[in-house]
Amino acid sequence: xxxxxxxxxxxxxxxxxxxxxxxxxxxxxxxxxxxxxxxxxxxxxxxxxxxxxxxxxxxxxxxxxxxxxxxxxxxxxxxxxxxxxxxxxxxxxxxxxxxxxxxxxxxxxxxxxxxxxxxxxxxxxxxxxxxxxxxxxxxxxxxxxxxxxxxxxxxxxxxxxxxxxxxxxxxxxxxxxxxxxxxxxxxxxxxxxxxxxxxxxxx
Amino acid sequence: xxxxxxxxxxxxxxxxxxxxxxxxxxxxxxxxxxxxxxxxxxxxxxxxxxxxxxxxxxxxxxxxxxxxxxxxxxxxxxxxxxxxxxxxxxxxxxxxxxxxxxxxxxxxxxxxxxxxxxxxxxxxxxxxxxxxxxxxxxxxxxxxxxxxxxxxxxxxxxxxxxxxxxxxxxxxxxxxxxxxxxxxxxxxxxxxxxxxxxxxxxxxxxxxxxxxxxxxxxxxxxxxxxxxxxxxxxxxxxxxxxxxxxxxxxxxxxxxxxxxxxxxxxxxxxxxxxxxxxxxxxxxxxxxxxxxxxxxx
Numbered sequence: 001x002x003x004x005x006x007x008x009x010x011x012x013x014x015x016x017x018x019x020x021x022x023x024x025x026x027x028x029x030x031x032x033x034x035x036x037x038x039x040x041x042x043x044x045x046x047x048x049x050x051x052x053x054x055x056x057x058x059x060x061x062x063x064x065x066x067x068x069x070x071x072x073x074x075x076x077x078x079x080x081x082x083x084x085x086x087x088x089x090x091x092x093x094x095x096x097x098x099x100x101x102x103x104x105x106x107x108x109x110x111x112x113x114x115x116x117x118x119x120x121x122x123x124x125x126x127x128x129x130x131x132x133x134x135x136x137x138x139x140x141x142x143x144x145x146x147x148x149x150x151x152x153x154x155x156x157x158x159x160x161x162x163x164x165x166x167x168x169x170x171x172x173x174x175x176x177x178x179x180x181x182x183x184x185x186x187x188x189x190x191x192x193x194x195x196x197x198x199x200x201x202x203x
Numbered sequence: 204x205x206x207x208x209x210x211x212x213x214x215x216x217x218x219x220x221x222x223x224x225x226x227x228x229x230x231x232x233x234x235x236x237x238x239x240x241x242x243x244x245x246x247x248x249x250x251x252x253x254x255x256x257x258x259x260x261x262x263x264x265x266x267x268x269x270x271x272x273x274x275x276x277x278x279x280x281x282x283x284x285x286x287x288x289x290x291x292x293x294x295x296x297x298x299x300x301x302x303x304x305x306x307x308x309x310x311x312x313x314x315x316x317x318x319x320x321x322x323x324x325x326x327x328x329x330x331x332x333x334x335x336x337x338x339x340x341x342x343x344x345x346x347x348x349x350x351x352x353x354x355x356x357x358x359x360x361x362x363x364x365x366x367x368x369x370x371x372x373x374x375x376x377x378x379x380x381x382x383x384x385x386x387x388x389x390x391x392x393x394x395x396x397x398x399x400x401x402x403x404x405x406x407x408x409x410x411x412x413x414x415x416x417x418x419x420x421x422x423x424x425x426x427x428x429x430x431x432x433x434x435x436x437x438x439x440x441x442x443x444x445x446x447x448x449x450x451x452x453x454x455x456x457x458x459x460x461x462x463x464x465x466x467x468x469x470x471x472x473x474x475x476x477x478x479x480x481x482x483x484x485x486x487x488x489x490x491x492x493x494x495x496x497x498x499x500x
Contacts, residue, residue, distance in 0.1 A: 061384020188491045
């Protein structure tokens, strides 16, 4: 049996968590993802998180049962965007924020696997939201990122630092901001939350 | 703190300690000890370990060795007789255990009269059972941990039994999760439950029974080696252990030996269980979160 894949560890460069913003080059990435709309941490958001994890673990464990390549489940990531691209996200009502929750997944996984996992889960009475978990691909790109320690609602300043760094390099920030959660908000005091914040560079 | 229950736990502990001191020649099965102390067998080990600071087995072994040391020093029985009185079938096993506690072999101890058998600090020595009012219970001096009382519905679990060293429980998970996952039973959230039927500190490693379980509903039917367990609903004392699984015993000791006697509650005759909140594969050991549920009334 080949060794277990651990993308979070093997892609250290991409998951760098510097205190000061830094430019990072990513590689082509495959995610299992679910999109939704609503305030971060709200009920719909939590349901989406649960559905995504249910599919992610079902895909992984089904592969393991079938003797296919095993891997470690990566950290949860979220992209956020508003309906109005001209207005800063934080100036739009939180209930109208759009999100895409995602878990990076090795590309040995086949596109039919999440659908099969969802069918098995629904057969056992799990939420129909699992059907909305799909593949999401992000092409290699450059992004600014830093490690934010503290509550999620204090991220605005950190994103500003990333944007300033990007502009200082003569580049332009573009695309959706991304959070990569390094610990579990249900179990961690807000001031100890560790989140990698990312801002893609136009390009 | 409820004085009456503290006194009740102290009294029951005193009774079992006294019972042990008087019957070191007998096998002292756990069931008897638990009965003397009026504790559920499910929890007796952990309550004893938590309150006294050593496991029942270590306590009994130590007293027997202390008694053997007195016989070596002041008696004229042969070493094999003394070994057998201390519960050892061979000279070698006795010698090994004695050396572990004392640093020298029994024969050396007998010859060199200047040597003394080391006392366990703060522990009750052989033949020195104090009156109840003088009994010092180390566990009761510890800080009170954060414990919540929660009511839970009956849990239906699909489990795979592991019998063997506690640190190999992972093997049962390695088998169970692919089987259950393929069938769609993994919801991904707080549904991994561990049932530990034996306290890992007090049970011979090869006899520890542990069930790796996934929460299921009434439609689940047992298959292969996967069996169904029911955890009756009721009140539970819940505490959260943060850190590696191999330090769970310390949290159990604080829960059962320090918090419980001062809580005003008694345990129910059902096993404790653990819910594993995060994934040990992708989480650093010091960040692992485990909820411990102790069934109480």
